[in-house]
Amino acid sequence: MHGPTPLEPMDRLSEEIGGPRIWLKRDDCTGLATGGNKTRKLEFLMAEAIEQNADTVVTYGAVQSNHARQTAAACAKLGLSCHLVLSERVRWPHPSYVRQGNVQLDKLFGAHLHICPVDDVATQRARLLQRFADAGRQVFEIPAGGSSLRGALGYSQCLQELVSQCDAQGIAHDMIVHASASAGTQAGLVFGRSLLDVDCHILGINVFHPDPQTLKGRIRQLAEDMFNAWPAVTALQPLQIDVNHAYLGDGYGLPTQACIEAITMAAQLEGVLFDPVYSGKALAAMIDQINLGNFSHLNDVVLVHTGGSASLSAYVDAFEA
Numbered sequence: 001m002h003g004p005t006p007l008e009p010m011d012r013l014s015e016e017i018g019g020p021r022i023w024l025k026r027d028d029c030t031g032l033a034t035g036g037n038k039t040r041k042l043e044f045l046m047a048e049a050i051e052q053n054a055d056t057v058v059t060y061g062a063v064q065s066n067h068a069r070q071t072a073a074a075c076a077k078l079g080l081s082c083h084l085v086l087s088e089r090v091r092w093p094h095p096s097y098v099r100q101g102n103v104q105l106d107k108l109f110g111a112h113l114h115i116c117p118v119d120d121v122a123t124q125r126a127r128l129l130q131r132f133a134d135a136g137r138q139v140f141e142i143p144a145g146g147s148s149l150r151g152a153l154g155y156s157q158c159l160q161e162l163v164s165q166c167d168a169q170g171i172a173h174d175m176i177v178h179a180s181a182s183a184g185t186q187a188g189l190v191f192g193r194s195l196l197d198v199d200c201h202i203l204g205i206n207v208f209h210p211d212p213q214t215l216k217g218r219i220r221q222l223a224e225d226m227f228n229a230w231p232a233v234t235a236l237q238p239l240q241i242d243v244n245h246a247y248l249g250d251g252y253g254l255p256t257q258a259c260i261e262a263i264t265m266a267a268q269l270e271g272v273l274f275d276p277v278y279s280g281k282a283l284a285a286m287i288d289q290i291n292l293g294n295f296s297h298l299n300d301v302v303l304v305h306t307g308g309s310a311s312l313s314a315y316v317d318a319f320e321a
């Protein structure tokens with residue numbers, strides 16, 4: 001990846017809405033195939049694939065998965081065959097959804113796409129794994145979102161990077177906001193916080209789970225499993241897990257009006273692109289929390305930009321409505 005990613009002020013946006021100075025951790029600039037948070041996870045995951053002499057990678061996601069697109073690019077770079085099992089879990093009825101955005105890029109990177117209903121993912125998976133076993137291929141499987149123990153480490157490293165940037169520039173890191181879905185990003189951050197004894201509040205904005213308790217449970221489980229997997233590291237603080245569920249709207253992959261407005265504001269005031277599934281909902285949440293006065297005690301707030309703008313063209317209808 002390209003790192004450290006920049007930490008930039010959003011001064012025109014901060015001025016527009018008032019409240020603390022907004023800082024953007026530019027993980028949309030991680031450098032691989034238009035960037036995003038999965039590149040940090042893939043640094044660790046692809047190392048694991050190479051360690052295991054894999055020739056084929058299989059991973060999972062929604063049709064417009066950013067994780068799938070970054071995995072496809074990483075496989076292209078490393079000369080591995082890439083199979084993406086993409087589930088039709090989002091009811092976005094426009095033809096652009098299945099042709100443009102990440103889908104177009106997955107194909108450009110030479111990945112093999114297996115698009116299927118959510119209920120068929122297990123069957124597709126079994127069929128593919130059997131096919132590769134019969135052919136004597138060495139498969140490396142990556143869970144949806146790259147949210148394994150090693151993948152999540154990418155975000156512990158991100159926290160360390162962010163804290164040293166804040167310290168060097170005199171920025172307070174009391175509040176760190178980001179979009180949360182498959183738990184790996186938030187588990188990596190909270191694991192890092194505990195391990196490095198960082199004084200900060202990590203606020204995940206739920207953009208995926210109908211029930212936020214499921215997300216909280218997954219984050220806790222993953223972070224605890226990380227401590228169990230590497231017994232040489234010690235928790236210096238209890239795990240802090242905070243998930244805000246107020247910005248999901250009608251569900252995963254369905255843009256809210258506030259999210260479309262927030263994306264438009266960031267584009268027109270800052271020249272930065274956010275997406276309608278993940279980072280745009282986190283941006284909308286942060287703006288709303290500032291407007292509600294919930295961050296009025298802070299000098300600075302950090303928003304981790306986890307990427308996703310590659311899906312914008314798939315959602316053209318949301319912006320034309």
Ligand SMILES: Cc1ncc(COP(=O)(O)O)c(C=O)c1O
Nearest residue numbers: 066181182183185278306307308
């Ligand atoms: C752009 C973007 N932001 C945020 C997330 C959420 O990260 P995580 O799945 O690690 O919770 C994802 C992936 O799911 C993503 O693609």
